[in-house]
Amino acid sequence: MVSFVQVLDFAGTFAFATSGIRLASAKRFDWFGAYVVGFATAIGGGTLRDILLGVTPAWMQSPIYLICTALALFWVIAFGKYVITMNNTIFFFDSVGLSLFTVVGISHSLMLGFPFWVAIIMGSITGAAGGVIRDVFINEIPLIFRKEIYAMACVVGGLLYWILSLIGMSDFTCQISAGFAVFITRLVAVRFNICLPTLKGEDYYKKKG
Amino acid sequence: MVSFVQVLDFAGTFAFATSGIRLASAKRFDWFGAYVVGFATAIGGGTLRDILLGVTPAWMQSPIYLICTALALFWVIAFGKYVITMNNTIFFFDSVGLSLFTVVGISHSLMLGFPFWVAIIMGSITGAAGGVIRDVFINEIPLIFRKEIYAMACVVGGLLYWILSLIGMSDFTCQISAGFAVFITRLVAVRFNICLPTLKGEDYYKKKG
């Protein structure tokens, strides 16, 4: 039987893969290139996490991620025009993916006996590193370093997980709450256009000075 | 005694290192930078594979890859003018390298007990990921995502390996056949200019729509 988490995992993978494939299409990648970028976007974060934790990456244990990426590719090829206008739907699933991947990354690391501060970083890596790999592949400055609250939402969710765990909440409560915290942080940040301050570059001081 | 496979492995490493060093020279890298890019091109794919499989990378077990890259560097420094006009020879050895690295990647993964679909991916990574790392280092969009049948040839070879293995062929037959399949797929694709279709970007739909 397929559990609720597996459905969310599939939806998140699909959304992440689609985001990679869409950006690859803007750079005129061929189908194979788009597939690889989509796949790397979907599984890159979890793979980096598993390499750091010293375990075998999840996608090497089940072909579901390969299949899911293939479906995302067919979807973009067949319905490209609509996919491009479905920004809200894709944003929704991308945020679901981010939330879920973060929670999975945290639980996974805690289960392996790592302390909470490592687990929060691993949760953020699971959620956000795939997008960084995607942006390196398409030769752009990683988006998450410049715009929007993205990986920061993972950290917020991770900290809530930690606090709830400290005051004795069950794993399940921690996970659900952390997931919602990531989702809502991202939603609120995008809705109200909340950004982190940017650093002033050398130019700024030269002009002033 | 040096086996036939070791000779091919050396030739493939040399061809891959040369391809990295040539591209580095177009970007005016210094000798050290060119060496590092050449080395990363040659061993990058196998290293990523071994990290994913959880074993120690091959190049850490024998200095032959370091020496081979050094020879490639000397060769480009001394005969740069000729190397640049030897496109066909380099293409030949690069394709030999691709074929051999793919077969090595597949056999290696099967030997460690991974299923066939993982082994095919690992074969493709062994053959093609070095070129991706090279292109990231020289700050270009990875070539294999945009042009020619390259990593796709690894997948074709991998699928043939699988089919032959399913119908009971010996390991040796599978390996030789898969290697030739990679080589010939690449040759035919380049000779007849066969490409995968590219994805249509947002511009396309905007212009049409």
Place this chain on the structure above:
Amino acid sequence: MVSFVQVLDFAGTFAFATSGIRLASAKRFDWFGAYVVGFATAIGGGTLRDILLGVTPAWMQSPIYLICTALALFWVIAFGKYVITMNNTIFFFDSVGLSLFTVVGISHSLMLGFPFWVAIIMGSITGAAGGVIRDVFINEIPLIFRKEIYAMACVVGGLLYWILSLIGMSDFTCQISAGFAVFITRLVAVRFNICLPTLKGEDYYKKKG
């Protein structure tokens, strides 16, 4: 009690993180992005080394590197104007970091039983790979491939380590000498503007030919 090496380690981490944060600020990264780039610059080399050696990365065992990067970020945010004019101080600590990280990388690899030629590569990776990751993140061609003696200094230090070890010097003597060799090689190279030759690109031969 805090040892002398730990103080140097902290100073080196701080200098590396600052170099990442400064370059991120030139690209208008937000605080979070700058923090991630600074952190990756500081721990990237050691992390790649530990992944290759098959052990858990050092920064996952103590939060000191996270804290140190946070201090570097606060420092740049608060004193940006001064940080930008402190080129000499930063150069000094960056070279200290490079020397120390190289020696740590070599000792670490030897302790795990790897041969000397692997250890020297690991020392160079520990010292220089963080800067490569930084440059990939900010979408520039890695500086160390094009300019200055940088990773080459690590190799010089590593070779001295090897020679001293071969003639029977104590570990401590080897480490101190190798560290100074890295530091002085870098200093002398920058002071007298010593560069490695660059490779001639295709243009050169076309123009000549």
